[in-house]
Amino acid sequence: MSNTQNTRDDHAPLLVLRDDDSTLLSLSDADDVNENPTKDSLDVPPSLRPLLIVDDEEMLLQILGKLFRGRYDVRLAHSGAVALEFLNDGFRPEVIIADQRMPGMSGPEFLAQSRSVVPQAVRIILTGYTDVNDVIDSINLGYVYRFITKPWNPDELSETIRLGFEHYDITTRNKELANALRQLEELDREKSEIMGIVAHDLKNPIGSVRLMAEMIMADNTMTAEETDEFIKLIYDASERALEFISRLLSLDAIERGTVALHLHSTNVVQVAENIVKQYIIPAQKKNITIHWTQTEPLFAIAEEATLRQVLDNLISNAVKYSPHGKNIWITASDRLLPEEFPDDGKLQPQAGSIALVVRDEGPGLTDDDKIKMFGKFTRLSAQPTGDESSTGLGLSIVKRFVEAMHGRIWVVSELGQGARFVVALPPVSATN
Secondary structure (H helix, E strand, C coil): CCCCCCCCCCCCCCCEEEECCCEEECCCCCCCCCCCCCCCCCCCCCCCCCEEEECCCHHHHHHHHHHEEECCCEECCCCCCHHHHHHHHHCCEEEEEEEECCCCCHHHHHHHHHHCCCCCCEEEEEECCHHHHHHHHHHCCCCCCCCCCCCCCHHHHHHHHHHHHHHHHHHHHHHHHHHHHHHHHHHHHHHHHHHHHHHHHHHHHHHHHHHHHHHHHHCCCCHHHHHHHHHHHHHHHHHHHHHHHHHHHHHHHHHHHCCCCCCEEEEHHHHHHHHHHCCCCHHHHHCEEEECCCCCCEEEEEEEHHHHHHHHHHHHHHHHHHHCCCCCEEEEEECHHHCCCCCCCCCCCCCCCCCEEECCCCCCHHHHHHHHHHCCCCCCCCCCCCCCCCCHHHHHHHHHHHHCEEEEEEEEEEECCEEEEEEEEEECCCCC
């Protein structure tokens, strides 16, 4: 007679629920039904997908743990409060199963609260109740994907969980595709804006160069002085076109992360003074007075060339948008005045920052201007007062350059009362 061993089919149901919800177990003698259901000490392979099961029946939790452990990264909680602790401790289940009726916090109430931590998790309700309205209320409250009525069997539950993970993959992928689509739409919008700006801002100077060149070639009676004047106009038009292209390239380099700044101790007063000198004559043409009296050196951590471009943009804008006969004040200081701090209090500069302030008596900024002013290709409500051109790129580049130097930039302004642009750079003593 052959020896026979008492064996258990690993695929046999581990539990069956009677109509009265009592539980029948089919476990080998070696099965420990009193094991810790919280799984904290288990060594879970990293490839297993996270599953959270919440039920107030301790025996049922133990059986579900045996059924799914090794197939999923399972956490078992005997209450909604314990399950929330798992979530707050960093566990991120992709599928959650919760009993509908539990003392204290019900399953739907727990599922509803869990959405703030794991909004994309797929939620499944176990219910022994057949009242349709009760089930509907549970689904609406807990944002439930599916519910399983008792009595149920392991195959049904296993398939539902499998479909839950599949649904999670589909919804996650759909969200990724939706985000990618939005990014593509944004890129397409930016491309259209770039093409429109390029067509507008390059067409005029290039057209002017061609027209003036044709006039020089066609008019044999033009004097040397007239020719020189046209040549200067051609030069100015080409400079505007090159400046526009340079700004486009600068913005692209910043966004690609290919701008390598060499930050070191920089005399910001000297840099600012050199830029101020360049705008004395353009300002005088509009009867604008630039006030600059700083003489003592101030040193910040910056890159001179980048800081020069930042100040060039800000002072250029102050001249461009200021009405004739107004004033512009440019200051450098190691402390901010009360009126120079950000309006919303969100951008707090580093203690001891070196502040460069460009203040004008222009039209000021609307609330909408303040929201979008540092965006790419944005046109603000103010218009140049001397037929100057605007690409909508200047402030976007300024913000990115300032932040690349670990600084902050903001504006303090009210409509009709001018604007203060403040650049706060780290002092030399700062650790970068």
